[in-house]
Amino acid sequence: xxxxxxxxxxxxxxxxxxxxxxxRVFLFGEDVGIYGGAxxxxxxxxxxxxPERVRDTPISEAVLAGVATGAAxxxxxxxxxxxxxxxITLSMEQLVLQAAKLRFMLGGKVNIPFVLRTPAGAGxxxxxxxxxxxENWFVHVPGIKVVMPSxxxxxxxxxxxxxxxxxxxxxxxxxxxxxxxGPVPEGYTPIPLSQTEVKREGGDLTVVxxxxxxARALEAAETLAQEGIQLEVVDPRTLKPLDEQxxxxxxxxxxxxxxxxxxxxxxGYGGELAAIIAGSEAFDxxxxxxxxxxxxxxxxxxxxxxxxxxxxxxxxxxxAARKLxxxxx
Amino acid sequence: MDDQTxxxxxxxxxxxxxxxxxxGLSPDSLREALRRxxxxxxFEETAExxxxxxxxxxxxxxxxxxxxxxxxSIWALRPEDYILSTHRGHGHSIAKGAKPSLMMxxxxxxxxxxxxxxxxxxxxxxxxxxxxGANGIVGGGIPLAAGVGVSIQMQKLDxxxxxxxxxxxxxxxxxxxxxxxxxxxxxxxxxLCENNQYAMSMSVRRSMNIEDISQRAxxxxxxxxxxxxxxxxAVYRAAKExxxxxxxxxxPTLIEAKTYRWKGHSRSDKQRYRTKEEVQEWxxxxxxxxxxxxxxxxxxxxxxxxxxxxxxxxxEIQEAVRFAQESPEPDPATILEGVYA
Ligand SMILES: Cc1ncc(C[n+]2csc(CCOP(=O)(O)OP(=O)(O)O)c2C)c(N)n1
Ligand SMILES: [Mg+2]
Numbered sequence: 184x185x186x187x188x189x190x191x192x193x194x195x196x197x198x199x200x201x202x203x204x205x206x207r208v209f210l211f212g213e214d215v216g217i218y219g220g221a222x223x224x225x226x227x228x229x230x231x232x233x234p235e236r237v238r239d240t241p242i243s244e245a246v247l248a249g250v251a252t253g254a255a256x257x258x259x260x261x262x263x264x265x266x267x268x269x270x271i272t273l274s275m276e277q278l279v280l281q282a283a284k285l286r287f288m289l290g291g292k293v294n295i296p297f298v299l300r301t302p303a304g305a306g307x308x309x310x311x312x313x314x315x316x317x318e319n320w321f322v323h324v325p326g327i328k329v330v331m332p333s334x335x336x337x338x339x340x341x342x343x344x345x346x347x348x349x350x351x352x353x354x355x356x357x358x359x360x361x362x363x364x365g366p367v368p369e370g371y372t373p374i375p376l377s378q379t380e381v382k383r384e385g386g387d388l389t390v391v392x393x394x395x396x397x398a399r400a401l402e403a404a405e406t407l408a409q410e411g412i413q414l415e416v417v418d419p420r421t422l423k424p425l426d427e428q429x430x431x432x433x434x435x436x437x438x439x440x441x442x443x444x445x446x447x448x449x450x451g452y453g454g455e456l457a458a459i460i461a462g463s464e465a466f467d468x469x470x471x472x473x474x475x476x477x478x479x480x481x482x483x484x485x486x487x488x489x490x491x492x493x494x495x496x497x498x499x500x501x502x503a504a505r506k507l508x509x510x511x512x
Numbered sequence: 513m514d515d516q517t518x519x520x521x522x523x524x525x526x527x528x529x530x531x532x533x534x535x536g537l538s539p540d541s542l543r544e545a546l547r548r549x550x551x552x553x554x555f556e557e558t559a560e561x562x563x564x565x566x567x568x569x570x571x572x573x574x575x576x577x578x579x580x581x582x583x584x585s586i587w588a589l590r591p592e593d594y595i596l597s598t599h600r601g602h603g604h605s606i607a608k609g610a611k612p613s614l615m616m617x618x619x620x621x622x623x624x625x626x627x628x629x630x631x632x633x634x635x636x637x638x639x640x641x642x643x644x645g646a647n648g649i650v651g652g653g654i655p656l657a658a659g660v661g662v663s664i665q666m667q668k669l670d671x672x673x674x675x676x677x678x679x680x681x682x683x684x685x686x687x688x689x690x691x692x693x694x695x696x697x698x699x700x701x702x703x704l705c706e707n708n709q710y711a712m713s714m715s716v717r718r719s720m721n722i723e724d725i726s727q728r729a730x731x732x733x734x735x736x737x738x739x740x741x742x743x744x745x746a747v748y749r750a751a752k753e754x755x756x757x758x759x760x761x762x763x764p765t766l767i768e769a770k771t772y773r774w775k776g777h778s779r780s781d782k783q784r785y786r787t788k789e790e791v792q793e794w795x796x797x798x799x800x801x802x803x804x805x806x807x808x809x810x811x812x813x814x815x816x817x818x819x820x821x822x823x824x825x826x827x828e829i830q831e832a833v834r835f836a837q838e839s840p841e842p843d844p845a846t847i848l849e850g851v852y853a
Contacts, residue, residue: 213711213714214712214713217713217784217785218712218713218781218784218785221712221780222780223780239714239718240714241680241683241711241714241719241720242650242651242681242711242714242719243683243685244684245685246685269648269649270649273649273684273685273686307570307571308569308570308632309570309571309634309648310631310632310634310635310648311630311635311648312634312635312647312648312649312652313571479847479848480848481847481848481851482630484629484630485569485570485621485627485629485630485631485632486569486621486629486841486842487621488841488842488844489630489844489847492844492847493847
């Protein structure tokens with residue numbers, strides 16, 4: 184059975200289900216309690232689970248990441264909300280130098296099972312310090328997993344999967360997806376991490392997209408279908424560790440690939456994907472260069488029109504996809 | 513801080529010469545300070561209206577109710593001194609001398625705005641008036657202040673830097689690192705904490721176990737004072753002493769101005785964490801009304817003059833809105849400008 188939920192509701196449901204099942208799971212972060220989270224995602228959880236398991240914290244991102252790590256090392260299963268992904272930069276030492284490495288450094292004697300949830304992305308007019316997409320910073324750090332759900336169903340299932348996972352997981356939510364609706368299965372239905380999913384089948388071009396860009400790619404696919412161009416939209420869902428094969432298989436089938444993400448192009452995840460595809464058996468099947476569409480290399484501007492132009496839009500995907508299919512460039 | 517200055521209601525104090533009661537500020541200076549406070553309030557109220565009309569994108573944090581701490585502290589600075597501000601920074605900008613027209617243009621994301629429409633409410637800066645900018649990051653300006661202090665010191669400038677931050681920011685690690693460093697290097701920094709009782713939904717009662725944030729100064733061996741932030745003169749006196757000390761090369765001071773924000777944290781705030789009664793209690797301690805009444809009691813202002821000031825700032829704000837609305841949007845072709853020098 185499934186019903187329609189918003190992405191935010193789906194996340195809330197996953198947190199509640201995990202907390203009901205497992206006493207070790209607790210939620211903490213800035214304004215997650217009375218306020219219900221800056222985006223309302225955790226609304227009602229304080230009433231339901233009480234102040235010991237739903238904790239409002241001071242504005243202290245460095246120690247919050249330490250609390251997640253220290254508690255996870257010693258038997259708890261924390262869920263930490265960092266209010267905007269931008270502020271994760273204040274948590275970096277504990278995440279990168281402690282959480283990511285402790286298990287390895289200690290010879291595998293501890294597990295560090297926590298989930299750090301955080302909203303990312305531009306499009307809300309919040310400007311350069313509240314709009315970052317920093318997922319690839321963590322992709323570069325061995326020991327941390329990175330998940331980016333694009334639909335309400337994935338948000339719920341992958342969050343449950345992330346909570347079950349014995350590693351630190353950065354769970355990147357997108358602000359513009361919070362209010363989007365979609366079918367979500369009822370009950371405890373975790374999706375294991377590292378399973379790439381084909382969101383739409385098509386034979387002319389593979390579009391590998393993440394997070395909000397999956398929704399935009401699907402819209403672009405609708406438009407292009409009317410012109411007789413069939414896009415195959417592939418969503419890695421877990422960026423690290425990546426389930427590569429479905430992407431490679433798709434490119435073998437279509438012979439063309441467009442990679443789309445919101446984060447800045449240079450040093451972004453698209454470069455990694457391009458290298459994986461180019462170095463795989465799909466190479467021989469390519470009929471066109473591997474193309475990337477990504478955020479411009481700049482801080483997110485406040486002005487609405489500049490902000491829109493900084494990030495790939497549906498029409499940008501349509502144009503780039505059409506060009507790849509029609510002109511092979 | 514001179515303890516005497518706090519006992520303004522004692523009989524001895526009432527008979528004190530006016531220059532003492534008003535901390536040596538002239539009637540003209542006080543009238544200008546009052547005008548600045550009115551200008552801040554009018555700016556904030558208008559910005560909120562524009563927001564509700566859908567003319568402003570993004571979010572904004574209003575400082576209505578906190579005008580006393582913004583203007584009182586900045587009144588102790590000279591034009592060449594620096595400030596670093598916060599996400600709730602419109603008041604600091606106006607107090608330091610920013611033009612409401614260029615601020616309003618920034619809000620409306622116009623090319624003529626202080627940040628060419630790239631920064632918005634949370635990043636307004638006016639480098640010409642020594643305003644090095646608001647900050648979207650809670651506590652983000654506090655480490656920068658130490659750097660500005662080092663720069664002033666090494667260039668032997670006769671300047672100080674005043675950095676604003678909230679009660680919430682005092683729980684960031686960077687606050688502690690900055691105070692310690694400024695202390696050991698005797699940096700000319702005034703740390704001005706505007707304790708408005710909440711960091712979003714987190715009350716100071718829940719976020720820290722001390723009565724006064726100024727107590728934290730003792731951990732770093734620097735002076736710390738707490739003042740009524742809704743009393744312009746109390747803030748001014750504390751700031752003046754700290755600024756003078758910094759200018760003499762004697763190092764930093766931590767000032768806590770206890771105040772209150774009348775509006776929600778930002779647009780999304782349902783204000784479940786506080787009562788209407790509490791808001792009303794604080795509104796009764798309106799910093800603008802309090803300064804005006806003290807000046808009236810002294811015969812330095814009457815109701816007509818007050819109304820004239822109000823009319824004057826309303827005109828200035830309307831003019832600012834008109835300027836902003838008529839200003840051009842940034843040219844999309846310039847999108848990448850400004851990323852690198
Ligand atoms: C590092 C960081 N963490 C969290 C936030 C989100 N945030 C913005 S303002 C705010 C509350 C700040 O409280 P305070 O410092 O007391 O200033 P006030 O808003 O009360 O003026 C929070 C949590 C942020 N902008 N930066
Ligand atoms: Mg505060």
